[in-house]
Amino acid sequence: MSLRIETLSKSFDGGASVLREVSLTVHDGEFLALLGPSGSGKTTLLNSIAGLLTPDSGRLLLDGEDITHIPAGQRRFGMVFQSYALFRHMNVAQNVEFGLRVLKGNARPSKAGRRARVAALLDLIEMSDLGDRYPAQLSGGQQQRVAMARALAIDPRLLLLDEPFSALDAQVRQSLRSSVRDLQRKVGVAAILVTHDQTEAFAIADRVAIMNDGVIEQIGSPDELRQNPGSPFVRRFLEAGA
Numbered sequence: 001m002s003l004r005i006e007t008l009s010k011s012f013d014g015g016a017s018v019l020r021e022v023s024l025t026v027h028d029g030e031f032l033a034l035l036g037p038s039g040s041g042k043t044t045l046l047n048s049i050a051g052l053l054t055p056d057s058g059r060l061l062l063d064g065e066d067i068t069h070i071p072a073g074q075r076r077f078g079m080v081f082q083s084y085a086l087f088r089h090m091n092v093a094q095n096v097e098f099g100l101r102v103l104k105g106n107a108r109p110s111k112a113g114r115r116a117r118v119a120a121l122l123d124l125i126e127m128s129d130l131g132d133r134y135p136a137q138l139s140g141g142q143q144q145r146v147a148m149a150r151a152l153a154i155d156p157r158l159l160l161l162d163e164p165f166s167a168l169d170a171q172v173r174q175s176l177r178s179s180v181r182d183l184q185r186k187v188g189v190a191a192i193l194v195t196h197d198q199t200e201a202f203a204i205a206d207r208v209a210i211m212n213d214g215v216i217e218q219i220g221s222p223d224e225l226r227q228n229p230g231s232p233f234v235r236r237f238l239e240a241g242a
């Protein structure tokens with residue numbers, strides 16, 4: 001899998017551009033973080049990739065195929081967004097299975113197939129004993145692991161994460177960060193994480209794209225960015241967050 005984002009621009013209601021000709025390639029299996037101050041356009045970029053927003057111009061190419069106008073539900077992307085909280089009235093197993101039930105036609109596994117897949121995913125997040133619990137009976141960290149399992153259920157081509165740890169306390173956040181990274185590696189899916197937390201981005205990502213005012217100021221590995229900040233903005237931003 002490789003995702004090529006080509007000169008993507010977006011504005012809301014005829015206002016100023018929130019994304020300005022953003023180009024970026026996400027490589028197979030990589031973990032990419034979008035890092036930047038509030039309002040820099042991170043979530044708008046992620047939502048455009050997800051298909052929840054339509055860009056004004058530019059293209060998204062997934063393995064060479066133009067997916068710019070393919071509806072979100074048909075992209076087979078796994079999403080862990082704050083606004084996609086777990087369903088309170090479904091237990092853990094049902095939440096994880098939900099992703100499979102919404103698949104259409106041949107893509108949708110049989111009931112037995114779904115059950116086996118849910119069991120494997122609960123095993124993966126080390127919550128095999130908790131399939132019958134409801135979200136209210138879980139800790140915040142456990143809820144986020146279930147959200148990860150739900151996103152992975154469809155065997156996604158890409159995993160999109162929007163500030164998935166922000167509601168959690170520092171200790172839980174740290175341990176969940178490594179378990180999300182481990183899960184992503186095990187499954188081998190590429191992931192894009194939106195965060196405004198530099199420590200988090202640098203701890204989890206292979207590459208970090210630093211956004212400012214609708215553009216990517218610089219993209220590189222944490223080491224490259226630390227050693228060679230490419231603009232005064234990047235230098236100041238990294239110093240402030242260190």
Ligand SMILES: Nc1ncnc2c1ncn2[C@@H]1O[C@H](COP(=O)(O)OP(=O)(O)OP(=O)(O)O)[C@@H](O)[C@H]1O
Binds near residue numbers: 013045
């Ligand atoms: N639906 C919308 N309608 C109008 N303006 C919007 C909309 N969504 C975002 N914006 C504006 O676009 C800009 C970028 O927002 P975006 O949420 O992408 O930034 P962000 O970098 O993710 O910020 P944060 O870290 O605060 O979430 C902001 O100025 C925001 O007010």
